[in-house]
Amino acid sequence: MSENVRQKAEAALAEVEEISQAILPEPVAANEIIALDQADGPVSNEIKSRMDEIDMGDTNSIVAFGSGAQAELQEISQSMLQGVRNKDVGPAGDSLRNIVTTIRGFSVSELDVRRERSWWEKLLGRAAPFAQFTARFEEVQGQIDRVTDELLGHEHTLLKDIKSLDMLYEKTLAFYDELALYIAAGEEKLKELDEKDIPAKEAEVQAAAEDKQVITAQELRDLRAARDDLERRVHDLKLTRQVTMQSLPSIRLVQENDKSLVTKINSTLVNTVPLWETQLAQAVTIQRSSEAAAAVRDANDLTNELLTANAANLRESNKMIREEMERGVFDIEAVKQANADLIGTIEESLQIADEGKTRRAAAEEDLKAMEAELRDTLASAKSRRDGTGDNAGTAVPNG
Structure with a gap:
């Protein structure tokens, strides 16, 4: 009013x-x-x-x-x-x-x-x-x-x-x-x-x-x-x-x-x-x-x-930071794994080298056997005195 x-x-x-x-x-x-x-x-x-x-x-x-x-x-x-x-x-x-x-x-x-x-x-x-x-x-x-x-x-x-x-x-x-x-x-x-x-x-x-x-x-x-x-x-x-x-x-x-x-x-x-x-x-x-x-x-x-929210975020980030701070430059597990892998690599290398050496020796024996077999075959063909043997014999050096 x-x-x-x-x-x-x-x-x-x-x-x-x-x-x-x-x-x-x-x-x-x-x-x-x-x-x-x-x-x-x-x-x-x-x-x-x-x-x-x-x-x-x-x-x-x-x-x-x-x-x-x-x-x-x-x-x-x-x-x-x-x-x-x-x-x-x-x-x-x-x-x-x-x-x-x-x-x-x-x-x-x-x-x-x-x-x-x-x-x-x-x-x-x-x-x-x-x-x-x-x-x-x-x-x-x-x-x-x-x-x-x-x-x-x-x-x-x-x-x-x-x-x-x-x-x-x-x-x-x-x-x-x-x-x-x-x-x-x-x-x-x-x-x-x-x-x-x-x-x-x-x-x-x-x-x-x-x-x-x-x-x-x-x-x-x-x-x-x-x-x-x-x-x-x-x-x-x-x-x-x-x-x-x-x-x-x-x-x-x-x-x-x-x-x-x-x-x-x-x-x-x-x-x-x-x-x-x-x-x-x-x-x-x-x-x-x-x-x-x-x-x-x-x-x-x-x-x-x-x-x-800030308290929860602080706790989580603090945990992460402290964990990273307490870690070494390299983790021991990583060093162990790297060492194990290195040893395994060396052992594998040695094993592969031994296997290669053995295979080379076996191959050398096989080569000698094949060479002998080839020489025997050529000698047998020459004894037949045909042209083929002569021709064949001239293509293989003498042993």
Whole structure:
């Protein structure tokens, strides 16, 4: 709620309390109509002045008897109804309901900013949860400001209506008392007609000459008809007074309802709306704290992971380095293997040399045998003394 609205609401609080404490006067009982002979001097004069308004020879004066007292009351009622439209019925209640609807529409589940967006939200390109929550909070704040400003306007309107109802109640009560005077005046006039004027007119008819009896009798009939009209008018005034009597508590009931609604609106503006805004602000702060705590937790988790990983890597690299440091230039196993291979190579070389020597000796024997065999064969062929032997013999050197 804006500071301007808050100041206006607090300024209206004194006026609300003043109006709520106002006590309206009570009307007198419906049957307490004081007759002329029982009234005191001032009231007696008021009754007589109203009796003087009646002209038994003028029907309009009888029909309009007592209507002048209602003129001011009608002016007040018309001024109250002048600006009323059907669309204005119940606006304050609508504004209160709008505030409740606005607050209820603010879902606390939207505060989970770590919630993964659904595939539908991603498809529609909706904002991240916290960005969406912030926008939603700003929207709710704006709605609350608008509705509270409307409520303040309704409050001023209701305060004006309550003051107007005070005037209407006072004028209605004055009209109610005025009707009592008119009823007393009418009844006194009827009593005067019944006891004096009509009997006197009847006597005048009896005493009239024959040629004037018809006219005098018509005057008597007109007087009796006027008397009946006055009686009906007085009866209507009694009914009007009774209805007026019933309208007084109705006005007070409407006024009490308006006072209650004004008090409720003012309490909502001064107490409830700031409380809602405080709760919403706390919700935002709590969520931001939760987000910060989550970030700190993630940082701590990352630190622990780095410490654990670095310790494991240090242990492994230290083991590797120490092992390499403790090794000689040549591994003894490699030297042993190289020595064994060298010995084997020498032994194989000796063995191969011995085998070659043996094979060469055997080959030499074979060569000698083959040479002897070839020589014997050639000698045998020469002894045959043929050309072939000579030719063959000349191709082989002598042994």
